[in-house]
Amino acid sequence: MKAAAFDYVKPASLTEALRLLAEAGEEARLIAGGQTLLATLNMRLSEPSVLIDITNLSELKGIQLNGKQLRIGALVTHTEIEESDLITKHAPLLKAAAPHIAHRAIRNLGTWGGSLAYGDPAAEWPACSLALNATMIIHGPAGERKIAAKDFFVDLYTTSLEPDDILVATEIPVPDSSQVFCFQELARRHGDYAVAGLAAVAQKQGAVLTQCQLIFFSVGATPLTAVKTQALIDGKKLNEQLIADAVKVVREEIEVIADLTNSAEAKQHLVGVLLERALKQMIV
Ligand SMILES: Cc1cc2nc3c(=O)[nH]c(=O)nc-3n(C[C@H](O)[C@H](O)[C@H](O)COP(=O)(O)OP(=O)(O)OC[C@H]3O[C@@H](n4cnc5c(N)ncnc54)[C@H](O)[C@@H]3O)c2cc1C
Structure with missing residues (x-):
């Protein structure tokens, strides 16, 4: 299939892009x-009347x-x-996650903001942004506003x-030297x-993890935070028994949804496998 006909504009500034977006309303993408986006246009899952190309906007670079x-x-x-280098030093979780996104040709073009805005529950960046307590900086008709990642991912492919x-x-807040992570x-x-x-991100002192952020992705309609499991682990000495208890709790707490090829049971099992691996890696 081919995309339906659309107009194309490439604004030179954020102000101009916001004006064009306000003028075109829901007809614009x-x-x-x-x-x-190009795949959804070609499959006619989306038929905007105008595409606003934002790749010239220096404020977004x-x-x-x-x-x-x-x-x-x-x-x-x-x-x-x-x-x-800045990511390697201050947000190494992102460096660890990036190679898992598709293939090089797609990674050369696909953007951080496009992935967050699309809100795909199987994508890596939404989960990482939650684990790192990120704040989204958004510009709209009323100016700038900031939204915490925990309030940004609302539902399947739906953000605020x-x-x-x-x-x-x-x-993203810069971590201190006691932060550990696992992807x-x-x-x-x-x-x-x-x-x-x-x-997963936490503060580590000896065998104790605090301020754990355990964010599972590709298992539900949005990235899911294992709140009860985080509380179970927080501030306690991490040993084999606590890890086994955490695996049991996380399998109960994370409400997985089956996808086209994987059953809910399989995903629920994998949630426990991932947690066990991450806790063992973070405590070394
Ligand atoms: C074969 C294939 C495999 C892939 N595998 C993976 C994978 O394993 N993991 C993964 O995470 N992704 C994967 N992707 C998706 C890829 O990472 C995309 O790059 C990403 O999801 C969207 O980024 P983009 O810049 O291409 O956004 P676009 O396609 O340009 O836009 C996506 C949506 O976001 C909106 N948007 C874009 N930027 C902004 C903005 N700044 N503000 C508001 N709205 C905005 C657009 O209007 C559109 O609705 C894959 C893609 C392909 C084609």
């Missing part, structure tokens, strides 16, 4: 890397360290994240972005979307 916040522009590609909003960047993903082949995945 932003296009960044196009790695998701680059990775910067601003005091204690790492700012990742919405147009930063998956490859730029994978290769950035309004049709006339543009996700400009994300801020685990189970996929049929490298580059496939995950059957199940886990983005």
Whole structure:
């Protein structure tokens, strides 16, 4: 199939892009890397009358360290994240996750902001943004607002972005030296979307983890936080028994949904496998 006919505009500034978006309303779609949108247009799952290409907007580009916040522009590609020294130093979870996203050709074009805005529950970046307590910087008709990642992913492919909003960047707090992380993903082949995945971050002192963020993806309608499991682990000495208890609790707590090829039972089992691997890795 071919996409339906549409107009195409490429604004030079964020102000102009917001004006065009406000004028066109729900008839418009932003296009960044196009790695998701072009497929939905070609399959006619989406038939916008105008595409607004945001790839010229300098406000959405680059990775910067601003005091204690790492700012990742919405147009930063998956490859730029994978290769950035600032990311390696201040958000190593993202560096670990990036190679799991599709293949190099897609990572060279697909963007951080496009992935977050699309809100695919199987995608790596939404889960990582939750694990890292990220804040979304959004510009809309009323100016700038900030939304915590925990309030951003609302439902299946649904975020708190309004049709006339543009996700400009994300801020991530810079960790101290006691932060540990683990990224685990189970996929049929490298580059496939995950059957199940886990983005985990915690503070570590000896064998004790605190402030755990355990975010599972590709198991529900949104990335899912294992709140009860986090509370069980928090502040206790992590040993074989606590890990076994945590695996039991996480399998009860995470309400998995089957997908086309994997049953809910299989995913529920994998949630426990991922947690056990992550806890053992983080405590070493
Ligand atoms: C074969 C294949 C395999 C893939 N595998 C994976 C995978 O394993 N893991 C994974 O996470 N992804 C995967 N992807 C998706 C890829 O990572 C996309 O790049 C990403 O999901 C969307 O980024 P994009 O820049 O291409 O967005 P686009 O396709 O340009 O846009 C996606 C949506 O986000 C909106 N949007 C884009 N930018 C903004 C913004 N700044 N503000 C507001 N709305 C915005 C667009 O309007 C559109 O609705 C795969 C894609 C393909 C084609």
